[in-house]
Amino acid sequence: MDTRHFQLLLGSVVNSTAKAKGDFLAVAELIADTLSQTLAVDCLTIWRLDQLQSVQQPICQRFLNQTLPFPCASIRPNDLATIPAYLDYLLQHCFINASTANFDDRVSELYGQFLAPRAITSTLDVAVRINGHLEGIICLESLVPGACWQQEEINFVSQLADQLALTLATQQSYQQQDLLTQFRSALAQSDQITLLVDLENLTISYANCVYLNFPGLSNAVIDGKSVTDTESFKQHPAIIKQVIENLRQGKHAEGELALTLDAKKCYYFAYHASPFITEQGQYVALITAKDNTHDIFIRSELERLAWRCSLTNLYNRSHFNLALEHCQQGYLILIDLIGFKRFNDTYGHEQGDDLLIETARRLTTFADNYGAKLIARVGSDEFAIVIDDNNAIDIESVAASLLSHLSQVIYIGSEQVNPKPALAVVNLGDMTHSMSPIACVDIAVQHAKNKVGLAIQFFSQSLLENFQKAADIERDLRLAICNHQFEMYYQPLMHLQQQRYIGAEALLRWHHPTKGTVSPNCFMAIAEQTGLIIEIGAWVLASACKQLYLWQQQGLDLCMHVNVSARQFFSGNLFEQVWHLITRYQLQPQRLILEITETELMEDIKFATKLCEELTDIGVGLAIDDFGTGYCSMRYLKQFPISKLKIDQSFIADITSSHESREIVSAIIAMAKALNISLTAEGVETLAQEKFLMDNACHHAQGYLYSPALRQKDFMQFIVQHQQAYAVNA
Numbered sequence: 001m002d003t004r005h006f007q008l009l010l011g012s013v014v015n016s017t018a019k020a021k022g023d024f025l026a027v028a029e030l031i032a033d034t035l036s037q038t039l040a041v042d043c044l045t046i047w048r049l050d051q052l053q054s055v056q057q058p059i060c061q062r063f064l065n066q067t068l069p070f071p072c073a074s075i076r077p078n079d080l081a082t083i084p085a086y087l088d089y090l091l092q093h094c095f096i097n098a099s100t101a102n103f104d105d106r107v108s109e110l111y112g113q114f115l116a117p118r119a120i121t122s123t124l125d126v127a128v129r130i131n132g133h134l135e136g137i138i139c140l141e142s143l144v145p146g147a148c149w150q151q152e153e154i155n156f157v158s159q160l161a162d163q164l165a166l167t168l169a170t171q172q173s174y175q176q177q178d179l180l181t182q183f184r185s186a187l188a189q190s191d192q193i194t195l196l197v198d199l200e201n202l203t204i205s206y207a208n209c210v211y212l213n214f215p216g217l218s219n220a221v222i223d224g225k226s227v228t229d230t231e232s233f234k235q236h237p238a239i240i241k242q243v244i245e246n247l248r249q250g251k252h253a254e255g256e257l258a259l260t261l262d263a264k265k266c267y268y269f270a271y272h273a274s275p276f277i278t279e280q281g282q283y284v285a286l287i288t289a290k291d292n293t294h295d296i297f298i299r300s301e302l303e304r305l306a307w308r309c310s311l312t313n314l315y316n317r318s319h320f321n322l323a324l325e326h327c328q329q330g331y332l333i334l335i336d337l338i339g340f341k342r343f344n345d346t347y348g349h350e351q352g353d354d355l356l357i358e359t360a361r362r363l364t365t366f367a368d369n370y371g372a373k374l375i376a377r378v379g380s381d382e383f384a385i386v387i388d389d390n391n392a393i394d395i396e397s398v399a400a401s402l403l404s405h406l407s408q409v410i411y412i413g414s415e416q417v418n419p420k421p422a423l424a425v426v427n428l429g430d431m432t433h434s435m436s437p438i439a440c441v442d443i444a445v446q447h448a449k450n451k452v453g454l455a456i457q458f459f460s461q462s463l464l465e466n467f468q469k470a471a472d473i474e475r476d477l478r479l480a481i482c483n484h485q486f487e488m489y490y491q492p493l494m495h496l497q498q499q500r501y502i503g504a505e506a507l508l509r510w511h512h513p514t515k516g517t518v519s520p521n522c523f524m525a526i527a528e529q530t531g532l533i534i535e536i537g538a539w540v541l542a543s544a545c546k547q548l549y550l551w552q553q554q555g556l557d558l559c560m561h562v563n564v565s566a567r568q569f570f571s572g573n574l575f576e577q578v579w580h581l582i583t584r585y586q587l588q589p590q591r592l593i594l595e596i597t598e599t600e601l602m603e604d605i606k607f608a609t610k611l612c613e614e615l616t617d618i619g620v621g622l623a624i625d626d627f628g629t630g631y632c633s634m635r636y637l638k639q640f641p642i643s644k645l646k647i648d649q650s651f652i653a654d655i656t657s658s659h660e661s662r663e664i665v666s667a668i669i670a671m672a673k674a675l676n677i678s679l680t681a682e683g684v685e686t687l688a689q690e691k692f693l694m695d696n697a698c699h700h701a702q703g704y705l706y707s708p709a710l711r712q713k714d715f716m717q718f719i720v721q722h723q724q725a726y727a728v729n730a
Contacts, residue, residue: 006156009034013163022170024048028059031160035140036062039153043120043141045075046164053087053134054080065143070118076110076139083109091134095126095158099148115141122147124154126161130169138164193217193289199248199275200283202227214291216261231259232269247275247285256292268296309377311353312360320376320384324437327374329389329429333399334441335363335406338420338449340381345605347415354412359383359419366405370398384441389429399423399456422448422455435464443467473526476512481535485511488543489709492718493561493680494701496694500726501719503559505595505702506544507709508536528565537568542581547712548592549585556719559591563625566600570607575614582618589619593644597625601640609639616641623680628668638675645672649683649703656688669696 013019013034018026028046036044044062049055058072072078080087086109090096098104099122101115107123115123120141128136138161140149187194187208196206203224211217217231227233233240236257243253254272261267271289278284307319315323324332337359344352356377363383367375370393374386387398406421424444426437440459448457457463480486490504510518527533541562548560568574582589594615601608601624612622623644624637628651647668655661665681672679681693684703693701710718 003152006038006152009038010156010159010163013160019163019167019170022167022172022174024164024168024171025059027164027167031138031164032060032062035138035157035160036064038156039140039149040142040144040147041140042143043070043075043118043139045072045139045141047076047137047139049080049134049136056080056137059136074114074117076114085109087134090125090127090137091129091132094129095124095154097149097154098123098125099146119143121145122149124149124157126154126157128161128165128168130165135165135168136161191290193269193287193291195287195289197227197285197287198282199244199285202244204230205284214261216259216265216267231261232257235259243273247273248283250275257289266293268292309360312357312377314360314364314383315374315376317376317378320374320378321438323374324386327386327428327437331387331389331395331398332426332428332437332441333385333387333402334378334424334426334445335359335383335385335402336379336422336424336445336449337381338422338455343417347412351412351415355410355417355419356381358410358412359406359421362406362408363402366402378438382445386428395425395427396458399425399458400454403454403456420455422451422457424448424457424459426459440464470526470529473523474530474532477510477523477527477530477532477536480510480512481532481539485513486536486539487511487711488540488547489711490547490715491702491709492707492715492722493559494684494706496690496698496701501706501722502557502700503561503591503593504715505561505709506540506547506563508540509709524565528567531567533565533567534571537565538577541577545581545585545587545592548587552587552591558719559593559621561593561595561623563595564600566597569596569600569611570604575611578615578620579618582620590621593621593623595623595625595646598627605639612640612642616643626682628664637671642677644678644680646680646682647698652681652683652689652693652703653685655692656686662692665693665698666696669698673697 013027013030016027016030018030032044032046035041042063042065044064046059046061047056048059050057055078056076057078058075061069061072061075063069077083086096086107089106096104096106098107101107101111101121101123104111107115107125110123114120118141120143122142122144124140126138126140127134128138138157140157190208190210193211193214194206194208195204195211197203198205203226205224227240227244230240239255239257243255246253252272252274254270257269257271259267259269268291269289270292271287273285273287275283275285307315309316337355340352340355343355360377360383363375363385367373367385370387372385372387374384376384378384385402387393387395403421403423407419410417410419422445424441424447426441426444428437431437431440443463444457444459447463448455451457487509489507489509491507492501493503493505494500495502508520510520510523512518524533527536541564544560544562548558551558551560564574578592578594581587582592601612615622621643622641623646624642625646626648627645628648645668647665651661651665651668653661655665669679678700679698680700680702681689681698682702684690684693684701684705686705690701690705707718
């Protein structure tokens, strides 16, 4: 084919609509069609390289002369790192004309894996370049031995490659123009000030409409004017000079400026500046700024509110702690509303808030009478006040007066509420030890809450010593867990009508290395407070279930009672623990009875109900321990799936001498009978007590009349002996 025909074909590409639009894919298809119809080729592929020249992808392909199509991965490698010499030669010389591919070193990286398997004998690969950067490759391949590409053909393909490069350049130019248009539109729509500053001569090359239309800035500077003419430079020259210095060093800069503009109004701007270098090598900074005036106002308002309780408008704990650091004299009083959580759960948060608001009002009134300035709500149900030290003041009378004032009846809606405050008092002038006043008053208030009668506790050295003893017990408890110092004891449970033992209550004993055997009464409260009860309770439950399993294996028809603490009950994984142990030991679930107190059930009625139902659904029994000492009403008792009540030993102790105790126990027995709930009496020590219980149809009993809590070996011997005696009598 002559040169003139090649020029005509080239002209059709040059003048095509696709090339004018910068449609790279369409021009590639046009060139592929032109070459496949003009030159003797068996396979033609046009490839596009990524910007890093690390990967190539096929743009279009043609398989001619009945050549079977091959996957792209078998024509050329996708990963260009495998053919570095080939790429380098192609970039430097623009094309590779390999008429004998098997002997041509220029395509040796391609031949073995990509050319030979397809019987390619010759190839013409032409580079598509823009400004010396390889953008693509046109690959022509032939199966004909000895095929040779003529110079006119090579020139023709190279010219088409140039047109493909021009098309790509046009496409990129259009894309850049479109991107620039989008960028300008985005800046126009933005609510932020945007500036472009020439860092060499410090002139503004661009300012968006937000800057130009901002009150007080619009006439201050226009495009091409110096940065030194801006209001920010005039009002804060040192700061702006430092920002410019940082930008010239390639660093980012950000901060906040206050500018007085527009009739002396103060505006706050948060700015950010980033340096960059243009393609022409010009050093430019992109500066954005946001009008932060409203946010600053809100922030200052929030900072003010941060020191106040939003509900009561009293100071909060954070402010109180800071202010307390400067109080060297006076009396710190902490007020705790006993039972507030229960009130909140019973009557709702709205009425709970009303109670807090009224308490705060009363406290403020009281403080005004004594000239106290520092009053705060320091917890959900805790308040604090500092009374100035005055020689004429009788702090005991003041505390008693405050307690009486806060204990007065409050009417909330139609409800009459009797607040139950507990007060703790610390003399700030006596703070000679390292503990903070807040820590001391926290210790004291716990004692005040447990007091019977006047709920006021003054902090003293003895209180601190008791606290430190509790800390020692906590430390020893942690060691006890690690060193396996706990042991399970078992107290027999008597069936009163049948006069035989039907089970046991699992009780924990601590074998302290220096103090000997320690009763749970001496450490369980501390374990509960510190959270160690979770781990201890899990061990107790596991040990009891294992023992129940051993009893089952020995053929003993016994049930196991296990106490569950409040923290353990509400830990969230009690059901999973019980399910795991029942499954592991293949226990008869009805043989396991978990004992919980009324108080525990009432802490979170919804959660407690759900958990109790889950446990009873798998057959586990539930007993209310120490029944009669809490506040579980008949309504809630019917709500829980309880199978047993355990009458507290305080009612049993004087049942033979106290008419009131006899009436209470009789009422409990009658209620349990009506609800079809089993009954166990705790602390039975005399035959007279046992007779009264039997006469009133109480089901079970436990106590020293039968046996104290025994070690496992002693318990087994006790049960076996009793069973033998029972069998003889039967």
